[in-house]
Structure formats: C-alpha cells, structure tokens
Amino acid sequence: MLLFYVLACLFGAVPASLTFKGVDWSSVALEEAAGYTYKNTAGTTEALETILKASGVNTVRQRVWVNPSSGDYDLAYNLALAKRAHAAGLNIYLDLHLSDTWADPGAQAIPSGWPTAISSLTWELYNYTLAVSNAFAAADIPISIISIGNEITAGLLWPTGSTSSYYNIADLLHSAAWGIKDSNLAAQPKIMIHLDNGWDWSTQKYWYTTVLAEGPLLTTDFDIMGVSYYPFYNSEATLASLKSSLTDMASTWGKEIVVAETDWPVSCPDPAYAFPSDTTSIPFSAAGQTTWVEDVAAIVAGVSGGSGLFYWEPAWINNADLGSSCADNLMFSQTGVARSSLAVFASI
Secondary structure, three states: OHHHHHHHHHHOOOOOOOOEEEEEOOOHHHHHHOOOOEEOOOOOEEOHHHHHHHOOOOEEEEEEOOOOOOOOOOHHHHHHHHHHHHHOOOEEEEEEOOOOOOOEOOEOEOOOOOOOOHHHHHHHHHHHHHHHHHHHHHOOOOOOEEEEOOOOOOEOOEOOOEOOOHHHHHHHHHHHHHHHHOOOOOOOOEEEEEEOOOOOHHHHHHHHHHHHHOOOOOHHHOOEEEEEOOOOOOOOOOHHHHHHHHHHHHHHHOOEEEEEEEOOOOEOOOOOOOOOHHHOOOOOOHHHHHHHHHHHHHHHHOOOOEEEEEEOOOOOHHHOOOOOOOOEOOOEOOOOEEOHHHHHHHOO
C-alpha cells in the first residue's frame, strides 16, 4: 500500500477503468444487407459483435425509432440486433429517439399517430417506454441503459415538449422514466437523460436547473447524465472545458456521467470549424483516434460518478463522415478492416 502511494505521488493516480466501454453499432444490419462484411485487424472476417468484444468493447448502443416508414431502427430491428449482442456477451444501451426518424437538437418530431395534448402525450409516452421494455423482457434480453430521448437540449416531442414549456419537458420525461420502471424487466436499467454540447457547463446547468425546478421530473427518476462531445463543431469544445463541465455536473447533481457520443477523424482535409486549441496536436489518424478516446475516457474516469464512453457509429462504412465536415471518422476502413484504434477500448 505504501509503495502504491509513493508511485501515485510520483506518476499520478492510476486512472479508473470505465464501467461502460462502448460503441454505437446501430447501422450494422443495414451495412450487412448492403453487402459489407467486417474483418479484425488481422484481416479475418468475423461478425462485428465478435470483433467489438475482442477489442475490449463491453456495451453497444442502439438507436430506436418509433414507426419509421422503412422499418429501419424500429423495435423489431433492435430486438434482432440486441439478440446478437447479448449472445456475444455485450451489454445493451437503448437510445430511444422518441420519433419516427432522427431526433437531435434540430429535430424532435412527435411520432405519427401520437397525440399532441400534453396529458394524452405523456400517457402515450409512458405506454411506449413500457412496451419497449416489456418486449425486451419477453425476449429475455437485459438492458443496461435506456436513454429517454436523444440530445434533448431543445426539448423533445415538438411542439408539445419544446423549450417553450419546460414543465411539459419535465412531465414527459417523468412519464418516460416510469414506463421503464413499471416494466417486466428483471433488472432495472439505468435511465439516462442525454444532452448535446457536454463541454458547455452553462447549457447543462441552465437545462437541468430549469427542468428540475418545474416539479414533475424528480432526480430519482433518472440515473445518468449523458452528453455528446464532438471536436469538430465548435472551437470552444476543448478537453479542458469538458473536464470542467462534467466535474460541475457531477458535483451539482451527483449522477453518473457518460459521454454518450464522441468521434475523431482519420481524415479531415476541409473542416468547417477550427478544432479546439488543446486538440490540435492530435493527428487525424487511427493513432489520433486512440489518443482522443484515451483523453476523453481519462476525463470521464476522473470525474466522480464518471462511468462510460461511447464512440458513435465507428463501423458505418456507407456514412464515413458521420454527419460531420470530416471525411472519415470510422474505426474501420472502407473495406471493413478494423483499424488499430479499435483496441483502445481494452485499456480505458
């Protein structure tokens, strides 16, 4: 024990390992249907879940859409995908978009056929999260995390749950949480609220202070504060600001903290915005991805209650830019071969 103390003083405390070390793999079934296969770093073709597990990933994130016209990302799609993950020994994190399509800070559309009056909408939402949870319970697939909404900084289920009524936001989230709590799942999942711009403490502080002050949403309704943290949308999104913001969040509310989405490019010849000042020494490469994930993971692990990090869609070959101005943010090549950066999950 004395030796450990001396070494810790000389070299710094040994970083704690994260509970949730994961990736979002939502699009894998669509990629496979398009003819793509995946290979480990040795070039051997394997199921993606096998490669992820062997690389140190322990949890996969899956987005769920309510009634998409194509069926992509709906409940049936996600049950099939989750069965694969569970069979491979991976934990499941469901990211409920609470929409028929993408939900993010710029879009939070109410699903088709759902009511708009707040009393009816809260009941619809309760029954939806209850039904999703019970479907997984019936399939005997445990869920580790459920996010009630995706990047809901500007609210959810617009227009009813927009920021024109923080009371409605609180009411909706309370109902969503209790649909999960009242379900038949044998083990209670951890319930997450997920906002974007995790580096911006003022945004996090205002949102949670305002929503929790409205009354319906209790701090006991949820377990995790999740954030998105990307380096290529705002030069102010420094690693230092992320550390400060997450530290303030943890000390203010005492919740678990998870970086629910992050990426780093292997190619970014024409970025739309300047990268944050304390990231400019990190190269655009697989080695840079490793450094980025290690740096972000160290920040999360160093925060009280910091428990997880998820890389967003590292295997979505058909969408290598992942919605950014950087050409390639994947941890797999265009031929489906895993890059060396994927192994970083074994060490965080």
